[in-house]
Amino acid sequence: MSTIPPPAEVEGLDQYKFGWHDPSHSVFTPKKGLSPDVVREISAIKNEPEWMTKFRLRALEIFDRKAMPNWGGDLTEMDFQDIYYYIRASDRQGRSWDEVPDDIKNTFDRLGIPEAERKFLAGVSAQYESEVVYHSIREDLSKQGVIFCDTDTALREHEDIFKEHWATVIPPGDNKFAALNSAVWSGGSFIWVPPGVRVEIPLQAYFRINQENMGQFERTLIICEEDSFVHYVEGCTAPVYSSDSLHSAVVEIICKKGSRCRYTTIQNWSTNVYNLVTKRAVCHEGATMEWVDGNLGSKLTMKYPAVWMVGPHARGEVLSIAFASEGMHQDAGAKMVHVAPDTSSTIISKSISKGGGRTSYRGLVRVEPGAQRVKANVVCDALLLDEDSRSDTYPYMDIQAEDTSIGHEATVSKVADDQVFYLMSRGLSEEEAMAMIVRGFIEPIAKELPMEYAVELNRLIELQMEGSIG
Amino acid sequence: MADAILKIEGLKVAVDGKEILRGVDLEIPQGEIHALMGPNGSGKSTLAYALAGHPRYEITDGRVMFRGEVVASADEDETLEADERARLGMFLAMQYPMEVPGVSVLNFLRTSLSAVRGEEITPRAFMKEFNDASKLLEFDKSFADRYLNEGFSGGEKKRHEILQMALLKPKVAILDETDSGLDIDALRVVSNGVNTLRGPDLGVLIITHYTRILNYIKPDVVHVMFEGRIAKTGGPELADHLEQVGYVEFGSHEEATAPAAH
Numbered sequence: 001m002s003t004i005p006p007p008a009e010v011e012g013l014d015q016y017k018f019g020w021h022d023p024s025h026s027v028f029t030p031k032k033g034l035s036p037d038v039v040r041e042i043s044a045i046k047n048e049p050e051w052m053t054k055f056r057l058r059a060l061e062i063f064d065r066k067a068m069p070n071w072g073g074d075l076t077e078m079d080f081q082d083i084y085y086y087i088r089a090s091d092r093q094g095r096s097w098d099e100v101p102d103d104i105k106n107t108f109d110r111l112g113i114p115e116a117e118r119k120f121l122a123g124v125s126a127q128y129e130s131e132v133v134y135h136s137i138r139e140d141l142s143k144q145g146v147i148f149c150d151t152d153t154a155l156r157e158h159e160d161i162f163k164e165h166w167a168t169v170i171p172p173g174d175n176k177f178a179a180l181n182s183a184v185w186s187g188g189s190f191i192w193v194p195p196g197v198r199v200e201i202p203l204q205a206y207f208r209i210n211q212e213n214m215g216q217f218e219r220t221l222i223i224c225e226e227d228s229f230v231h232y233v234e235g236c237t238a239p240v241y242s243s244d245s246l247h248s249a250v251v252e253i254i255c256k257k258g259s260r261c262r263y264t265t266i267q268n269w270s271t272n273v274y275n276l277v278t279k280r281a282v283c284h285e286g287a288t289m290e291w292v293d294g295n296l297g298s299k300l301t302m303k304y305p306a307v308w309m310v311g312p313h314a315r316g317e318v319l320s321i322a323f324a325s326e327g328m329h330q331d332a333g334a335k336m337v338h339v340a341p342d343t344s345s346t347i348i349s350k351s352i353s354k355g356g357g358r359t360s361y362r363g364l365v366r367v368e369p370g371a372q373r374v375k376a377n378v379v380c381d382a383l384l385l386d387e388d389s390r391s392d393t394y395p396y397m398d399i400q401a402e403d404t405s406i407g408h409e410a411t412v413s414k415v416a417d418d419q420v421f422y423l424m425s426r427g428l429s430e431e432e433a434m435a436m437i438v439r440g441f442i443e444p445i446a447k448e449l450p451m452e453y454a455v456e457l458n459r460l461i462e463l464q465m466e467g468s469i470g
Numbered sequence: 471m472a473d474a475i476l477k478i479e480g481l482k483v484a485v486d487g488k489e490i491l492r493g494v495d496l497e498i499p500q501g502e503i504h505a506l507m508g509p510n511g512s513g514k515s516t517l518a519y520a521l522a523g524h525p526r527y528e529i530t531d532g533r534v535m536f537r538g539e540v541v542a543s544a545d546e547d548e549t550l551e552a553d554e555r556a557r558l559g560m561f562l563a564m565q566y567p568m569e570v571p572g573v574s575v576l577n578f579l580r581t582s583l584s585a586v587r588g589e590e591i592t593p594r595a596f597m598k599e600f601n602d603a604s605k606l607l608e609f610d611k612s613f614a615d616r617y618l619n620e621g622f623s624g625g626e627k628k629r630h631e632i633l634q635m636a637l638l639k640p641k642v643a644i645l646d647e648t649d650s651g652l653d654i655d656a657l658r659v660v661s662n663g664v665n666t667l668r669g670p671d672l673g674v675l676i677i678t679h680y681t682r683i684l685n686y687i688k689p690d691v692v693h694v695m696f697e698g699r700i701a702k703t704g705g706p707e708l709a710d711h712l713e714q715v716g717y718v719e720f721g722s723h724e725e726a727t728a729p730a731a732h
Contacts, residue, residue, distance in 0.1 A: 417526070422568040424552035425522050425561075426578075426634065427585030433553075436581065440572030440617070 018111065018237035019270055021210050022103050032213065033081040036060060039183050042086045046152055046186070049159070059172035059182030066176040072331045072362070073300040078274060083215040083246055085184045087129040093150070094134045104128050111237065113206050116452065123148045125205040127218055130186040141199060146230075147192040148203050151219050154190030161192055165223050169252035169280050169308075177276045181217045181250040188218030188249065193228035193259070202231040202264070202450060207247075209237075209273065215246040222252070224259035224287070231262040233453065236269055237297075244272045244299065251279040255287035257311065262290040266453060268460055269297040271327045277303045285311030285340075292448055293320040295330050296460050304362060306335035309343035316345040319445045321457070324357030324389070325464050333363035333394075338374045341401075349380040350442050353389030354464070360391070365406065366398040377407040383441050384414045385434065435465045473538075475500040475673040476521075476560075476642045480532035483513075483520045490516040492698035493532065498642065501670040505684055506677045507712060508695035509722040514677045515565060517695070518646040522562035523552035536560060536642065557586050561640035563631035565647040570618040575630070576600070578618050579637060586638050603636040606666060608659050625656030632663040642673040649683035649728075661686030680728040681713040696720040 039060050043053040068075055094100040097114050108114060108126050117124040123137035125148070132150035141148070147158060154162050172182035189205045209216050224230060236247065247269060255261050261281065269275050275298040281289040291305035307316025318334035336345035351359035361380045382391035393410050415437050423433035439446070439458055446454045474497040483491035490513045498504050508514050520527040521534060523542065533543035540548045541555055550558070570578070580596050604613065607629045619627055628648050635643050648660055664674065664687050676687060684692075684706070692708040694701050694717075701720055702708065712726035 416568065419568045419570055421522075421524050421552055422564065423570070423578075423582075425524075425556055425564075426582035426638070427553050427556040428581060429553050429585075430551070432581070432585070436573055436578070437570060440570050443572030 018268065021212075022107050032084055034060070034083070034085055034184070038085055042184060042186065045086075045088070048155065051163075052155065055167070055172070056183050056185075059179045060184075062172050063176060063179035063183055066179060068176060069302075072302045072360075073329045075274070075300070078244070078246070082243070083213055084211060085215050085217070086186055087211055087214060088131050089129050089210070090131065090133045093132055093153075095136055097134060100126075100134050104133050107208060107210065108134070108206065111206065111208065111235075116204070123203040125150060125189050125203075127187045127205065127207045127216075129209065129211055129214060130216065132187045137203075138201075144197050145194040146197060146199060147190065149190055151188040151190045151221060152186065154221070158190070158192070161223065162190070162221070165221060165252070165254055167252070169254060169282050170250050170278050175278060177248045178250055178278045181219060181248050181278070184215070185217045185219035185250070187216075188220040188251075189222075189232070189234075190220070191222040191230060191232060193224050193230045195225040196227045197225075198229040199231070200229075202233045204233045204235070207234065207236040209245050209247065209269075211245075213243055213245060215248065218249050220249065220251040222254070222261060222263070224253075224255045224261050226256045227258040228256075229260045231264065231450075233264040233450070234266075236265075236267045236275075244274060246274045247277070247298075248274075249277045249279075251277070253279075253281035253289060255281060255283045255289050255314075257284045258286045259284075260288040260290070262292065263305075264292040264294075264449060264453065266294045266457060266460070267297060267301065269299075269301075271297065271299050273298045275299075275301040275303065277301075279303065280306040280308065280335075281316070282308045282310055283314035283316060283343075286313045287311065288315040288317070290317040291319070291334070292445070293318065293332065294445075294457055295320070295322045295332050296457075296464065298328060298330075300329045300331070302331045304333045304335050304364075306337065307345065308337045308339060309345070310339045312340045312342045314340060314343045316343075318347045318349070319448055320347070320349045321442050321445050322349075322351040322359045323461060323464055324351070324353045324359045326355040326357060329358045329360070331360040331362055333361050335364045336366070336376060338365075338367045338371045338376065338401075341370065341372045341374065343371065344375040345377070347378045347380070348444065349378075350445060351380075351382045351391055352385065352438055352441065352461075353382070353391050354385035356388040356390075358390040358392075360394060361410075362394040362396075364396040364398065367401045367404050367406075369400045371401045372403040374401060374404040374406075376404070378409070380410045381441070382410075382412040383438065384412065385438070431465065435462055438465060473500060474498060474535075475537055476675070477535040478517075478521075478532070479535070481517075481520070481529065481534065482531040483516055484528045484530050485516065485526060489530065490698055491520065494695075494698070494700055496675075496693060496700055498673040498675055500641075500673055502690040503668065503674040503676065503687060504691045504693060505689040505709060506675055506693050506695055507679065507681070507709065507726065508701075509717045509720070509724040510679065512695045513698040514679075514695055515646055516698075518562055518565075518644050518677055521644055522560065523550060523555050525552075553585070556638075556640075557588065559641035561635055561638055561643045563628070563635060563643065563645045563648050565650065567619045567622075567627045567631055569620045571620050573618045574615050575618055576614040579634065582634070583637055599637060603633050606636055607633040607663050609633065624651035625653060625659075628652055628660055629656060629663070632660050636663060636667055639667075641671065642675070643667075644675045644677065646677045647679065648676070649678055649680065657683065657686065679724075679726070681709045681726050682728045684709045694720065696722070
């Protein structure tokens with residue numbers, strides 16, 4: 001058992017509620033940095049089949065070859081050799097919280113996960129550093145044949161379904177960070193919903209980075225068989241450290257004919273985390289994919305959930321909220337690719353900037369040749385809370401069919417003094433008035449969340465709003 | 471004469487450095503309804519905003535006393551913020567109520583009422599008060615879920631302002647051009663609301679260009695403002711006089727009767 005020296009914490013950032021860390025006691029920690037040996041070691045520890053080891057090594061080659069993106073956010077300070085690529089903090093996975101080592105259980109207790117599970121979740125997965133440390137699913141769901149486990153377990157126990165779908169939506173060559181994830185992935189969720197099964201209560205995963213300079217590379221794969229439904233929710237936090245951590249996930253979703261998947265993320269990383277995530281779904285005939293994406297934390301987020309509509313009457317939807325305060329850049333958006341005719345998509349993006357924070361909307365709507373009668377609508381609204389903050393919009397449209405209906409609206413507004421005065425004249429303090437205006441601004445998205453998450457989202461935004469009045 | 475609930479002494483107010491009010495003196499005793507009339511640009515709305523505490527309206531001299539305490543003066547230390555004045559019991563029905571998208575009427579009113587009372591009001595108790603006030607101002611149930619002032623007609627906005635007054639039960643209410651843009655039905659509803667709230671504990675200042683609303687809400691005292699000062703004060707008969715002759719004696723050719731409704 002190795003012990004990592006305690007990291008230097010940053011003081012004065014106590015506004016971030018999840019910024020504490022627990023002592024790190026890992027059962028396995030490789031040294032920092034990335035090489036074929038590190039990749040082989042990760043694969044060996046996990047006892048993976050040879051095809052996966054080869055897949056990882058090939059991905060590492062692609063990663064080395066690909067240049068850093070020179071668009072989006074500033075990545076120049078990122079040092080790939082100063083990151084732990086794999087940390088295992090527990091030598092086994094609990095099926096009840098009592099089986100989880102005390103210090104890790106405490107972490108999730110403080111985050112309120114066990115309580116949430118008791119109240120309103122059908123299944124929970126909790127990932128700490130690189131590995132999933134707790135996992136449960138309601139018995140009735142497993143009886144119906146629903147598979148919900150961590151991705152490593154899925155590779156061991158359901159290799160056929162796994163291999164059939166793995167990396168079919170996001171191949172390692174897709175982009176530099178997808179290649180990195182493919183090389184060093186660990187943990188994440190695997191969900192398979194049998195034909196016709198509807199999982200009415202959300203399944204949840206919670207991702208926690210505890211160690212400084214940690215890289216978390218979870219890999220999630222969701223397969224909805226025909227006419228099935230699932231709602232998956234993930235939350236993310238990390239301690240506040242003086243040096244940076246990296247979260248680079250890949251999420252692949254396959255929605256087969258007539259199925260529907262909703263994927264909700266409330267990302268609340270601390271402001272030393274680079275959050276560079278590739279999320280993409282493929283929708284077959286009549287299938288629907290909905291991404292609900294809340295980005296409230298991180299130093300830099302670059303994330304553009306995508307839907308490829310490959311069957312007629314498929315539907316894609318992205319609802320996205322970004323909140324950037326001091327030291328944060330949210331470069332977020334969506335991609336909708338209409339391959340088949342009669343497909344439709346909606347992107348609604350709401351961003352809020354305060355205290356010098358920066359939000360960018362970056363979105364693509366593409367209609368392939370022959371994809372007639374496509375409907376696509378994009379609405380992006382930005383709200384600036386002060387003079388120092390910034391918002392940009394980068395909408396891309398690539399329409400190659402004639403018979404389409406494409407709408408695009410974008411607004412940038414500042415909170416009007418008269419709005420604040422109106423609310424203050426009704427007894428609200430300036431801070432309450434601002435918070436009410438912001439809550440109203442995100443209401444169209446908050447109302448799409450399960451109630452508990454809407455409450456959580458409002459609470460997180462209120463936390464961000466604290467101290468916003470100079 | 472009852473004690474003045476609102477007392478304005480030598481009030482001078484500037485907007486963006488330009489002096490608009492040039493020494494206003496006005497007293498509203500508890501239980502009385504006063505009308506403040508005057509042609510366009512005389513400073514009526516400036517007085518309303520300054521009384522409510524809009525930060526753009528800078529008091530350069532004089533003071534405002536509410537129940538014997540200074541709430542605004544040229545000294546920033548004795549000037550209260552808009553929300554503090556609201557919690558004391560001052561209310562301004564706005565001429566142009568702002569839209570706040572995504573915030574439901576119900577949520578707004580409950581937050582406001584809790585803030586003004588200084589305690590969280592239970593949903594049940596709130597709904598009772600809200601239903602009573604809605605009935606008084608003739609709103610139907612679906613109104614509660616609409617977003618604050620968004621897509622409201624002119625009449626709905628003004629009725630909603632008076633509904634807030636009914637809920638918040640202020641000690642002094644300033645109605646800034648509440649009659650402007652109202653059709654005859656809405657004017658009747660709004661006036662009925664104010665008349666119902668009228669009582670010995672409430673002081674009201676009705677700001678209006680036209681005499682029309684004063685046919686529905688009978689004022690005790692009428693003031694005429696001109697060029698940033700109170701130029702004349704009298705009884706209800708002053709309004710009748712203005713209805714006949716307009717503001718000509720104050721050097722303005724504007725009429726004091728509303729143009730025919732269309």
